[in-house]
Amino acid sequence: MPPASSSPVLHRGRDDGASARIADLADAPRVIWRDAFRAVRAETERRAAPLSGEDQTVQSMADTSPTKWHRAHTTWFFEQFLLVPHLAGYRAFDERFAYLFNSYYVAAGPRHARPRRGLLTRPSCGEVGAYRAHVDAAVERLIAGVGQAQLAEIVRVLEIGLHHEQQHQELLLTDILHAFAQNPVAPAYDADWSAPPARAPAPAFAELPAGIQEIGFAGGGYCFDNEQPAHQVLLQDARIARGLLSNAQWLEFMADGGYTTPSLWLSDGWAAVETEGWNAPGYWRQCDGVWMSLTLGGLRPVDPDAPVMHVSYYEADAFARWAGKHLPTEMEWEVAARSGLIDDAFGVAWQWTRSAYLPYPGYRAAEGALGEYNGKFMVNQMVLRGGSHATPAGHTRPSYRNFFYPPARWQFSGVRLSDYVG
Numbered sequence: 490m491p492p493a494s495s496s497p498v499l500h501r502g503r504d505d506g507a508s509a510r511i512a513d514l515a516d517a518p519r520v521i522w523r524d525a526f527r528a529v530r531a532e533t534e535r536r537a538a539p540l541s542g543e544d545q546t547v548q549s550m551a552d553t554s555p556t557k558w559h560r561a562h563t564t565w566f567f568e569q570f571l572l573v574p575h576l577a578g579y580r581a582f583d584e585r586f587a588y589l590f591n592s593y594y595v596a597a598g599p600r601h602a603r604p605r606r607g608l609l610t611r612p613s614c615g616e617v618g619a620y621r622a623h624v625d626a627a628v629e630r631l632i633a634g635v636g637q638a639q640l641a642e643i644v645r646v647l648e649i650g651l652h653h654e655q656q657h658q659e660l661l662l663t664d665i666l667h668a669f670a671q672n673p674v675a676p677a678y679d680a681d682w683s684a685p686p687a688r689a690p691a692p693a694f695a696e697l698p699a700g701i702q703e704i705g706f707a708g709g710g711y712c713f714d715n716e717q718p719a720h721q722v723l724l725q726d727a728r729i730a731r732g733l734l735s736n737a738q739w740l741e742f743m744a745d746g747g748y749t750t751p752s753l754w755l756s757d758g759w760a761a762v763e764t765e766g767w768n769a770p771g772y773w774r775q776c777d778g779v780w781m782s783l784t785l786g787g788l789r790p791v792d793p794d795a796p797v798m799h800v801s802y803y804e805a806d807a808f809a810r811w812a813g814k815h816l817p818t819e820m821e822w823e824v825a826a827r828s829g830l831i832d833d834a835f836g837v838a839w840q841w842t843r844s845a846y847l848p849y850p851g852y853r854a855a856e857g858a859l860g861e862y863n864g865k866f867m868v869n870q871m872v873l874r875g876g877s878h879a880t881p882a883g884h885t886r887p888s889y890r891n892f893f894y895p896p897a898r899w900q901f902s903g904v905r906l907s908d909y910v911g
C-alpha cells in the first residue's frame with residue numbers, strides 16, 4: 490500500500506469506499522467522545538430544568554450547593570483543566586468565574602467560600618447557561634481539532650470531567666431536596682416522581698466467600714483513582730443481607746426506643762442525636778399520627794416496604810447494634826456484589842459500610858491539581874457502596890467508593906446489614 494493510503498485524511502471526499510471506512514474509523518473516537526460530552530451536559534440541564542431561578546440560587550447548608558453553582562462549577566472544571574491548558578487561543582467566558590466556581594482545588598487558585606455559595610445572586614441562571622454554551626462549543630472545537638498526538642491526554646481529562654459532572658448531577662438532586670425540606674410547604678421537585686423500585690425486603694442472609702479475595706478496580710474502562718490499586722483482602726466467615734433495610738424495620742427500631750437508648754449509639758452519634766434532635770430518618774415528619782417523608786415527588790406517606798433512606802452512619806450503626814448485627818465492611822460489600830449475592834446493590838440507595846475512607850495499599854494521588862480530586866479527603870469519612878436512584882445511569886460499578894462524614898444524611902443513604910458466623 491502506498492504511503493498516502495495510511496492517511497485517511499488524504500482520502501476524504503474521494504469516491505473510495507475502503508478509505509472512507511478508514512476515515513470513519515479514525516474519526517469515530519472523537520464522535521463518540523463528543524456525543525458522550527453532549528449527553529452528560531444535557532443530563533445536567535435536564536435535571537435543572539424543573540427548577541426556577543430562585544430554586545437554583547438557594548443553599549440550605551454549608552454541605553450543599555445551589556443548582557446554579559453545580560451547573561457553573563462543572564463547566565469551570567472543563568474550562569480549567571481541559572480548555573485553558575489544551576485549546577490554543579481559548580478565551581475565558583468571564584475571568585471572575587474561576588474564583589466563584591472553583592470548589593476545593595487549591596492548586597487552581599483562590600476560591601469563594603463554600604458556605605457562601607448561596608449568596609451568589611449574580612451571575613444569573615441565564616448567564617450560567619451562556620457560560621455552559623460557551624464552554625460546550627469550545628470543548629467540541631477541541632475534540633474535533635486536537636492533533637492525534639494530544640488526543641489521548643484530551644480524552645483522559647475529558648473523561649474525568651464527565652464522571653465529575655455525573656457526580657454533581659446526583660448532588661444537584663440531593664441538595665435541592667435538602668433545600669425543599671426547609672420549606673414548610675414541602676415543594677415537589679417532580680410531582681410525577683416515583684419511588685425507586687426495590688425488591689421486596691427479604692430477611693435472608695447470604696454466606697460470603699471467606700478467605701483471600703481481591704477488591705478494587707482492575708481491567709478496562711473508567712475508574713476513579715481511589716478504586717485502585719486492586720489488592721487482596723482477607724474476609725472472615727460472615728453473612729450479608731440480600732436486601733436493603735426497610736422502613737418497616739426502621740419503624741420497629743424507633744418503636745423500641747432506638748433514638749432514646751444511649752447504649753445503642755457511638756458517643757459521637759449520641760451527641761448528634763441530642764444536638765440535632767433526631768427521632769427518625771431525615772425528611773420524616775409526623776402528620777396526624779402518620780409518618781410522612783419528603784421525597785423528590787413531595788411529601789408522601791412512608792412506605793413500610795420501601796428501603797429506608799436518609800440515615801446517617803451513626804443511625805445505621807445504632808440500628809445494626811440494636812439488631813445484633815453489623816454493617817458490612819466495604820471489602821465484604823464488594824465481594825458480595827461481584828458474587829451476585831445481594832439485591833439492589835445499585836439504583837436504590839447508597840449503603841453505608843463500616844469502613845473508614847482510606848487509601849488502598851499502594852495508592853498514590855495523581856500529580857497536579859486533579860490529584861486533589863479524592864486523595865486529600867481520605868480521613869474522617871466513611872465509605873458508602875452501591876448507588877442510588879439519583880445516580881446517573883452507568884456511573885456505578887462494584888469497586889466504586891462513595892464517602893461522606895458520619896453525620897451526613899441528606900444523601901440517598903440506606904442500610905444493608907452483615908452478620909458474623911460463630
Ligand SMILES: [Fe+2]
Nearest residue numbers: 562592653657
Ligand atoms: Fe466538583
